[in-house]
Amino acid sequence: MGKLLAVGSMAFDAIETPFGKTDKILGGAAPYIGLAASQFDIDIAVVSVVGEDFPEKYLSMLRDRNIDLSAVEIVKGGKTFFWSGKYHNDLNSRDTIETQLNVLGDFTPVVPEHYKDADVVMLGNLHPNTQLSVIEQMEKKPKLIVLDTMNFWMNNTWDELMTVISRVDVITINDEEARQLTNEYSLVKAAQKIRQMGPEYIVIKKGEHGALLFHEDNVFFAPALPLEEVFDPTGAGDTFAGAFSGYIAATRDVSFHNMKNAVIYGSNLASFCVEKFGTERMQKLSKDEIQKRLLQFKELTQFEIELT
Amino acid sequence: MGKLLAVGSMAFDAIETPFGKTDKILGGAAPYIGLAASQFDIDIAVVSVVGEDFPEKYLSMLRDRNIDLSAVEIVKGGKTFFWSGKYHNDLNSRDTIETQLNVLGDFTPVVPEHYKDADVVMLGNLHPNTQLSVIEQMEKKPKLIVLDTMNFWMNNTWDELMTVISRVDVITINDEEARQLTNEYSLVKAAQKIRQMGPEYIVIKKGEHGALLFHEDNVFFAPALPLEEVFDPTGAGDTFAGAFSGYIAATRDVSFHNMKNAVIYGSNLASFCVEKFGTERMQKLSKDEIQKRLLQFKELTQFEIELT
Numbered sequence: 001m002g003k004l005l006a007v008g009s010m011a012f013d014a015i016e017t018p019f020g021k022t023d024k025i026l027g028g029a030a031p032y033i034g035l036a037a038s039q040f041d042i043d044i045a046v047v048s049v050v051g052e053d054f055p056e057k058y059l060s061m062l063r064d065r066n067i068d069l070s071a072v073e074i075v076k077g078g079k080t081f082f083w084s085g086k087y088h089n090d091l092n093s094r095d096t097i098e099t100q101l102n103v104l105g106d107f108t109p110v111v112p113e114h115y116k117d118a119d120v121v122m123l124g125n126l127h128p129n130t131q132l133s134v135i136e137q138m139e140k141k142p143k144l145i146v147l148d149t150m151n152f153w154m155n156n157t158w159d160e161l162m163t164v165i166s167r168v169d170v171i172t173i174n175d176e177e178a179r180q181l182t183n184e185y186s187l188v189k190a191a192q193k194i195r196q197m198g199p200e201y202i203v204i205k206k207g208e209h210g211a212l213l214f215h216e217d218n219v220f221f222a223p224a225l226p227l228e229e230v231f232d233p234t235g236a237g238d239t240f241a242g243a244f245s246g247y248i249a250a251t252r253d254v255s256f257h258n259m260k261n262a263v264i265y266g267s268n269l270a271s272f273c274v275e276k277f278g279t280e281r282m283q284k285l286s287k288d289e290i291q292k293r294l295l296q297f298k299e300l301t302q303f304e305i306e307l308t
Numbered sequence: 309m310g311k312l313l314a315v316g317s318m319a320f321d322a323i324e325t326p327f328g329k330t331d332k333i334l335g336g337a338a339p340y341i342g343l344a345a346s347q348f349d350i351d352i353a354v355v356s357v358v359g360e361d362f363p364e365k366y367l368s369m370l371r372d373r374n375i376d377l378s379a380v381e382i383v384k385g386g387k388t389f390f391w392s393g394k395y396h397n398d399l400n401s402r403d404t405i406e407t408q409l410n411v412l413g414d415f416t417p418v419v420p421e422h423y424k425d426a427d428v429v430m431l432g433n434l435h436p437n438t439q440l441s442v443i444e445q446m447e448k449k450p451k452l453i454v455l456d457t458m459n460f461w462m463n464n465t466w467d468e469l470m471t472v473i474s475r476v477d478v479i480t481i482n483d484e485e486a487r488q489l490t491n492e493y494s495l496v497k498a499a500q501k502i503r504q505m506g507p508e509y510i511v512i513k514k515g516e517h518g519a520l521l522f523h524e525d526n527v528f529f530a531p532a533l534p535l536e537e538v539f540d541p542t543g544a545g546d547t548f549a550g551a552f553s554g555y556i557a558a559t560r561d562v563s564f565h566n567m568k569n570a571v572i573y574g575s576n577l578a579s580f581c582v583e584k585f586g587t588e589r590m591q592k593l594s595k596d597e598i599q600k601r602l603l604q605f606k607e608l609t610q611f612e613i614e615l616t
Contacts, residue, residue: 090493185398188536209517212534221608223529226520228496260611294613300529301609303568305602 002040002249005115005142006033007047007134008124008238009104010054010072013278014084017091017232025278026058027083029124029148032238035282036269037122037246038065039290044246045115047071047134049107051078061283071112078103091230092207111137119252121145122245123168124238128153128160135167144254146170146245147199148237151177166198169254172241174205187212188219201259203244203266205237213263215256222263223300225271225293232277239273239282240266268293310348310557313423313450314341315355315442316432316546317412318362318380321586322392325399325540333586334366335391337432337456340546343590344577345430345554346373347598352554353423355379355442357415359386369591379420386411399538400515419445427560429453430553431476432546436461436468443475452562454478454553455507456545459485474506477562480549482513495520496527509567511552511574513545521571523564530571531608533579533601540585547581547590548574576601 013027030048037044045068052074059069079102087094109130116139123131125148135145147168153161154177165171171194179185182193191202191214202214208230210223244266251258268290275281321335338356345352353376360382367377389412392405417438424447431439433456443453455476461469462485473479479502487493490501499510499522510522516538518531552574559566576598583589 186536186538188534206517209514210531219534219608220611221531221534223518223531226496226527226529228494230494257612261613264611264613298613300527301611303528303572303609304565305569305572305606 002042002120002252003115003118004037004042004044004120004122004245004249005047005111005118005134006030006037006044006122006124006242006245007109007126007131008033008122009081009126010048010050011081011083013234014082014097015232015234015277016086017277018087018089019231020277022277024082027234027278028081029126029238031058031062031279032235032273032282033122033124033242033245034062034067035065035279035285036239036242036273037249038067039243039269039285039287040246040250042246042249044068044249045071045112045118047109047111049073049075049103051075051080051103054080068112068115071110071115073107073110075103085234087233091233109134109137116140119143120245120249122241123147123164124241125150128157128164132160132164132167135164143252144169144245144248146172146241148172148241149177151180154180162197165194168199170201170203171199172203172205172237172244174207174237178202178204188214201256203263205240207233207236211240211263211267213259215259218256220256220260220263222260222267222297224267225296225300227271227274230274233274234278235282236270236273240270243269264294264297268297310350310428310560311423311426312345312350312352312428312430312553312557313355313419313426313442314338314345314352314430314432314550314553315417315434315439316341316430317389317434318356318358319389319391321542322390323540323542323585324394325585326395326397327539328585330585332390335542335586336389337434337546339366339370339587340543340581340590341430341432341550341553342370342375343373343587343593344547344550344581345557346375347551347577347593347595348554348558350554350557352376352557353379353420353426355417355419357381357383357411359383359388359411362388376420376423379418379423381415381418383411393542395541399541417442417445424448427451428553428557430549431455431472432549433458436465436472440468440472440475443472451560452477452553452556454480454549456480456549457485459488462488470505473502476507478509478511479507480511480513480545480552482515482545486510486512496522509564511571513548515541515544519548519571519575521567523567526564528564528568528571530568530575531605532575533604533608535579535582538582541582542586543590544578544581548578551577572602572605576605
């Protein structure tokens with residue numbers, strides 16, 4: 001069975017969208033990655049940190065999905081990372097209202113012994129040095145290392161970010177971040193420049209406009225499923241990354257051909273994530289629903305024209 | 309052989325993009341529609357109007373592509389419609405600098421006798437009454453009537469626009485216009501509302517983000533080809549519409565299945581149009597190049613996941 005190691009934040013989120021407002025709910029990259037990846041038949045462990053205030057029910061919900069949480073540190077007397085944000089009316093942009101790093105500020109990830117030979121390593125958005133530390137603890141070179149990051153690290157820790165980028169196989173990044181990282185407006189040119197930084201595969205996420213996968217001279221596009229209503233975009237990118245890395249871990253096939261399928265699964269699971277607040281939809285998602293939606297993705301994209 | 313009747317403006321355009329600036333060049337919906345549609349094996353006629361200042365070389369260029377121009381009125385002493393515009397740096401938006409309607413202000417379209425039984429009628433962006441007049445001159449109900457329009461007519465001739473919309477089978481419209489027409493942000497909901505206005509098929513063009521085709525509960529998505537450089541977006545929408553209607557006229561198959569192919573050809577030809585200023589690229593486009601790009605569209609979108 002394929003083995004996935006994921007590192008990422010665990011958090012309380014307080015979210016406001018045009019459709020409503022939440023109190024502190026489960027957030028952070030790791031729960032989204034874990035919930036998505038655990039839809040595939042793999043062994044999965046999460047490396048993260050929480051405070052003593054983190055509810056046991058969240059941990060047991062993740063454990064019930066066979067996610068190994070032995071490397072989630074619980075800091076005595078510590079407080080869990082907190083983020084609150086408010087989305088604009090079009091849901092394409094948001095303002096961060098508050099960020100409290102709390103225990104995440106001193107996070108030193110420790111990779112469990114039995115995951116030092118993981119097939120796939122998913123580095124969720126964190127300080128580049130934290131991500132690098134996970135890579136360096138691996139005893140066996142993973143088949144695939146996937147990195148997610150954001151503009152904050154480009155602005156504040158450029159050199160560290162360049163170091164970790166040079167060590168990974170795949171980067172997932174959104175369109176604005178790809179432009180910022182490369183000073184190129186064209187995503188085709190941006191992907192070319194990012195490839196020179198290290199990753200052989202570049203996934204550029206465009207939110208409601210889908211995602212592009214670049215490799216050498218090849219490009220593949222996975223649309224977002226057109227939805228009547230997007231309720232809360234929080235976690236869609238992490239869900240995408242979790243499904244992507246979970247699918248690769250399950251298939252242990254890192255060819256471009258198979259990675260196309262991985263981005264389709266990424267887009268598939270992300271389309272569920274945005275239907276409810278936070279992780280709510282992902283907690284109730286069934287394999288059967290995913291398969292039905294896969295059929296919708298086929299109908300959305302597949303055509304038959306004879307080449308003359 | 310399938311027969312296509314297209315009505316649309318013929319114009320002088322003066323275009324400024326971040327990459328350069330043109331003098332008055334050939335523009336208007338009809339040349340783009342005609343150049344795109346004439347790539348298919350069909351009979352095609354254009355209904356339009358120009359002034360005495362319109363260069364014969366433009367007309368002969370179109371005639372050389374077997375486009376019947378017998379219904380292009382040349383108004384003695386009249387001046388051709390003129391538009392000038394400047395694109396913003398991201399090429400996604402533009403400002404109109406000047407519009408001189410000139411002979412287009414009094415345009416009364418006359419459908420040629422031998423095109424009153426056309427299979428497909430493509431109504432390029434014009435006053436809704438002008439578009440309606442073309443429909444009413446048809447002696448045989450066409451297999452398909454396709455309408456293009458824009459926000460200007462929504463703002464100024466709402467009732468006339470609703471009348472012509474109720475008479476067509478397909479509408480092609482961009483995302484912002486679909487939202488304005490329906491007051492719905494979600495394009496899925498917007499398409500549902502537009503369907504209630506008349507058209508069974510709704511094509512929503514999203515520029516660099518591709519195009520959606522809606523019919524009943526079905527939706528199909530044609531991506532835009534990711535390009536290193538977009539040089540000038542002028543005419544991309546008309547080129548899309550021309551290829552769409554040309555392909556339907558050539559195949560005379562108005563099923564949803566075949567319309568998927570039509571939007572892929574629309575996206576295919578539009579991807580060439582933006583590579584040069586104005587109609588320049590479309591004038592030199594070969595069938596072989598289109599077939600090669602079709603292969604790129606397949607590689608961009610086709611995947612193989614077994615449904616379990």
